[in-house]
Every structure is written in structure tokens, then in C-alpha cells.
Amino acid sequence: xxxxxxxxxxxxxxxxxxxxxxxxxxxxxxxxxxxxxxxxxxxxxxxxxxxxxxxxxxxxxxxxxxxxxxxxxxxxxxxxxxxxxxxxxxxxxxxxxxxxxxxxxxxxxxxxxxxxxxxxxxxxxxxxxxxxxxxxxxxxxxxxxxxxxxxxxxxxxxxxxxxxxxxxxxxxxxxxxxxxxxxxxxxxxxxxxxxxxxxxxxxxxxxxxxxxxxxxxxxxxxxxxxxxxxxxxxxxxxxxxxxxxxxxxxxxxxxxxxxxxxxxxxxxxxxxxxxxxxxxxxxxxxxxxxxxxxxxxxxxxxxxxxxxxxxxxxxxxxxxxxxxxxxxxxxxxxxxxxxxxxxxxxxxxxxxxxxxxxxxxxxxxxxxxxxxxxxxxxxxxxxxxxxxxxxxxxxxxxxxxxxxxxxxxxxxxxxxxxxxxxxxxxxxxxxxxxxxxxxxxxxxxxxxxxxxxxxxxxxxxxxxxxxxxxxxxxx
Numbered sequence: 001x002x003x004x005x006x007x008x009x010x011x012x013x014x015x016x017x018x019x020x021x022x023x024x025x026x027x028x029x030x031x032x033x034x035x036x037x038x039x040x041x042x043x044x045x046x047x048x049x050x051x052x053x054x055x056x057x058x059x060x061x062x063x064x065x066x067x068x069x070x071x072x073x074x075x076x077x078x079x080x081x082x083x084x085x086x087x088x089x090x091x092x093x094x095x096x097x098x099x100x101x102x103x104x105x106x107x108x109x110x111x112x113x114x115x116x117x118x119x120x121x122x123x124x125x126x127x128x129x130x131x132x133x134x135x136x137x138x139x140x141x142x143x144x145x146x147x148x149x150x151x152x153x154x155x156x157x158x159x160x161x162x163x164x165x166x167x168x169x170x171x172x173x174x175x176x177x178x179x180x181x182x183x184x185x186x187x188x189x190x191x192x193x194x195x196x197x198x199x200x201x202x203x204x205x206x207x208x209x210x211x212x213x214x215x216x217x218x219x220x221x222x223x224x225x226x227x228x229x230x231x232x233x234x235x236x237x238x239x240x241x242x243x244x245x246x247x248x249x250x251x252x253x254x255x256x257x258x259x260x261x262x263x264x265x266x267x268x269x270x271x272x273x274x275x276x277x278x279x280x281x282x283x284x285x286x287x288x289x290x291x292x293x294x295x296x297x298x299x300x301x302x303x304x305x306x307x308x309x310x311x312x313x314x315x316x317x318x319x320x321x322x323x324x325x326x327x328x329x330x331x332x333x334x335x336x337x338x339x340x341x342x343x344x345x346x347x348x349x350x351x352x353x354x355x356x357x358x359x360x361x362x363x364x365x366x367x368x369x370x371x372x373x374x375x376x377x378x379x380x381x382x383x384x385x386x387x388x389x390x391x392x393x394x395x396x397x398x399x400x401x402x403x404x405x406x407x408x409x410x411x412x413x414x415x416x417x418x419x420x421x422x423x424x425x426x427x428x429x430x431x432x433x434x435x436x437x438x439x440x441x442x443x444x445x446x447x448x449x450x451x452x453x454x455x456x457x458x459x460x461x462x463x464x465x466x467x468x469x470x471x472x473x474x475x
Contacts, residue, residue, distance in 0.1 A: 007169055009249040012237040014173035015318050016257025017180065019233030021264055022110050022315035025183075026117075026308060028265070029272040029287040031226050037204040038273055040219030045266050047220060048227040051427030052234060055391050056258045058398045058424045059238045060251025061417060065407040070242035071329020073235050073390035074099040076397040078335060092335035093459060095390060097452030100326045102386020104356050106232070107319035108363040111153050114312040115146045120289075120305040125149065150364045153313075157320045158357050164346055165243065168317055175314025182307035183264045186292060190271030193295040198274050225434050230265045232387050234258055235394075239322050242329065323360075324353040337458045386448060392428035395421055 032041045078092030119125035127141040161168045237253040275291040284290045292300040328349035330336035342351040398421040408414045
């Protein structure tokens with residue numbers, strides 16, 4: 001692999017932070033306040049933070065113990081069955097397929113949110129004037145401009161990555177550093193503007209759309225599902241494990257990135273609750289901007305919107321890199337269509353990048369007829385299971401290694417890893433059960449996974465393309 005494709009500790013950490021702290025942070029305070037009272041929100045952060053920490057420790061440990069299984073947590077699915085068996089190949093392919101589609105869909109959610117924040121500076125993006133009408137379809141000016149912006153961002157990122165993964169990683173690092181600084185400045189302002197009265201009542205019931213009242217434990221459960229989305233992307237360093245300069249950096253980047261993201265999320269969500277009344281927060285469409293404007297006025301909103309654009313740009317680079325890496329690494333394990341093995345002279349998975357972004361372009365077409373929020377909600381629905389299942393699989397695989405003793409010399413660290421694996425597995429099971437209780441989410445998730453069956457036979461029909469002596473396959 002070329003020198004310009006090896007990633008160091010700080011670039012890996014930036015990928016973790018950049019991919020975790022994306023579009024969700026801007027709407028999370030409102031969603032959490034709607035689901036729970038302040039006590040419930042804090043309880044959810046503690047529960048989810050602990051559960052994801054256990055999962056992150058599993059990721060880091062597996063990256064060290066099984067460095068040959070690179071490409072993301074979904075790769076471990078094949079290791080749960082007899083090596084070389086159909087069950088092993090099928091589980092690996094289906095898990096990789098679902099995780100890949102979920103990732104590229106989630107990336108488009110970030111891109112459409114970027115267009116939403118850009119409208120703060122260019123109101124034309126929300127212009128409802130009609131351009132033309134064909135039959136029952138009407139194209140509005142705002143939708144057309146949003147489509148153009150999203151398309152430019154997607155393919156602009158595409159060409160940035162083609163110039164080298166390390167260069168793209170450095171650009172992601174700069175964007176991540178800028179947004180971390182911006183969010184910590186928000187936290188600093190929030191400390192001075194915090195009003196204790198806005199946190200009261202600290203414990204209060206919440207009533208859902210069906211009229212059901214949720215107590216504190218029910219609120220923690222509901223809010224914990226929401227906070228989980230704050231941690232999606234914690235596995236980013238694991239996906240790029242084969243491109244890391246040192247394998248130990250994968251574990252270090254995962255843990256360091258997780259703690260940085262937790263500090264940002266908990267600080268911002270808590271302080272926003274203290275800057276706006278609970279009623280105002282629940283009904284806010286842009287909670288962070290509304291909160292900062294109570295202190296700094298309109299100029300504060302503009303500054304935060306700019307931070308948002310930098311944040312989302314960095315996240316787009318990170319997620320496009322990750323989305324194209326997933327099928328490429330899976331193909332190297334014999335778990336994906338062989339054509340995805342193709343690289344260019346710089347070691348970039350060019351074919352995978354083209355296919356991934358071409359499919360992403362199809363999702364962007366949804367912005368022509370739908371609002372940005374509708375497009376965002378749609379892709380989040382279909383991405384749910386694609387993230388939850390690989391987390392569960394990783395925990396089970398770690399548990400298998402502990403039970404069989406594979407990779408362990410003696411009992412050193414084995415008991416500790418066993419406890420972590422059990423806690424991570426229990427957390428993953430709980431999240432899957434709670435997160436798929438909604439029939440719509442479950443149905444979309446199943447359709448997403450089942451769609452891979454249409455392409456499974458390609459693994460057997462096409463001859464496996466083996467890399468040359470330099471480890472590359474020509475594009």
C-alpha cells in the first residue's frame with residue numbers, strides 16, 4: 001500500500017470524531033427534550049455512554065487480536081460459523097451488504113443537512129416558487145438548488161478522495177479540529193448563559209402522541225434510543241484498520257474519539273437545556289442556533305451555522321471514505337462482489353467509490369420532491385438495523401474468542417475481556433429490541449438486508465480477482 005494511504009493516530013481519531021459528531025448534534029437537544037425530562041436525558045447519556053464504551057473496547061480489542069479481519073465490525077459475522085462454509089460466507093455477505101447500504105444512506109442524510117444549513121446564508125435554497133410542472137410533479141426553485149448543492153458536495157468529495165486517502169484524511173482532520181473548537185466555544189458561552197430554572201422540573205412525566213405517560217425509567221429508555229445515534233461512527237477507525245500505521249492506534253483512536261464526542265454531546269445537550277426553556281426547546285427546529293441567539297443575537301446564529309457547515313463537510317469526507325471502504329475490504333475477505341477489489345494506482349478502491357456515490361446520487365434525487373427533513377427521516381429509517389446488527393455481531397465474536405481461548409495465551413486479560421463482551425452483548429440486544437420495536441423501522445431494515453440476496457450469487461458466478469504481488473488489483 002502506498003505511503004499516502006497510511007493513516008496515523010490523529011487522522012484515525014478525527015475520522016471517529018468527525019463521523020460521530022455529524023448532523024445529529026444539531027437536532028439532538030430537541031429530540032431528547034421531547035423524549036425525556038432533564039433527569040431522563042442525563043440517565044440516557046450515562047446508560048448509552050457506558051454501553052457504547054463497552055462496544056468500543058470490543059472493537060479495539062478485536063482490531064489487535066484479529067488484524068487480518070479488517071474492514072469493519074460486519075466482517076466478524078463470517079467468523080461465527082465454520083470457516084469456508086456457506087453459512088459463513090452468506091452471513092458475512094449479508095452483514096456487509098446491509099452495513100454498506102446503511103452507511104451510504106446515512107452519508108446522504110449528512111449531505112442534505114449541509115444544504116439545510118447553507119440556506120441560512122442563501123435563503124434561495126428554501127424558495128417555494130415553481131420552476132415547472134409535468135403532470136402531477138412540480139419542481140420548486142429551492143428543491144432544484146438543493147439537489148445541485150448536494151450533488152456538487154458528493155462528487156466534489158469523490159474527487160478529493162481520489163487524490164489520496166491520507167490527503168482526504170488530513171482535510172477531514174482540519175474540519176474536525178475546527179468544529180471541535182467551535183463546539184467547545186459554544187459550551188463556554190453556554191456555561192455563562194446557563195439558567196438553572198430552565199432545568200426545572202428536573203423530573204417530570206412525558207406524554208407521547210398516543211397519550212401514554214412515561215415515567216423516569218421509560219423516559220431513559222426512549223431517550224437512550226435517541227442518544228445511540230450520537231455514537232454511530234464509533235467503529236470508523238476499525239473500518240480503516242488495514243490502513244493504520246500501527247494496529248494499536250485503532251484502539252487508541254476509537255477510545256479517544258469516543259471520549260471527545262461524549263464531552264461534546266453531553267456538554268451541548270445539557271447546556272442547551274439550560275439556555276432555553278423546556279417548552280421552547282421541544283418546539284425548536286434549530287435548537288443550537290436558538291440557544292446561542294439568546295446570548296449573542298443573530299450574529300451568533302450565523303457563526304454557529306458556519307460551524308455546522310464545516311462540521312458537515314468534514315463528516316461527508318469521513319463517511320464517503322468509510323462507505324467505499326466497506327465493500328472493498330469485504331471483497332478482500334471473499335465476502336463481496338469481486339469487482340469491488342479494483343484499485344487505482346494510488347491504492348484507492350476506485351470502483352467501490354464510483355458505485356457507492358452513484359447509489360448515493362439516487363438518494364439525492366429524493367430532495368427534488370421531498371423536503372430536506374423528509375429525506376433525512378427516510379434514510380435514517382432504512383439505516384437503523386445496518387448499524388445495530390454489526391455491533392451485536394462484534395460482541396458475540398469477542399465472546400466466542402474468550403470462551404474458546406483463541407488468541408489468548410493463558411488467562412491474562414481473558415476474564416476482563418469476557419466481562420466487557422457480555423456487557424456489550426447485553427447492551428446490543430437491548431438496543432436492537434428497543435430500536436426495532438417500531439414496525440416501520442423493522443420493515444425497512446428487513447427489506448434493506450433482504451435486498452442483498454439479489455446479488456449474493458455474484459460471489460460464485462464471477463471469478464475471484466486476486467491481487468498482484470504488490471497487493472493491488474488494477475481498475
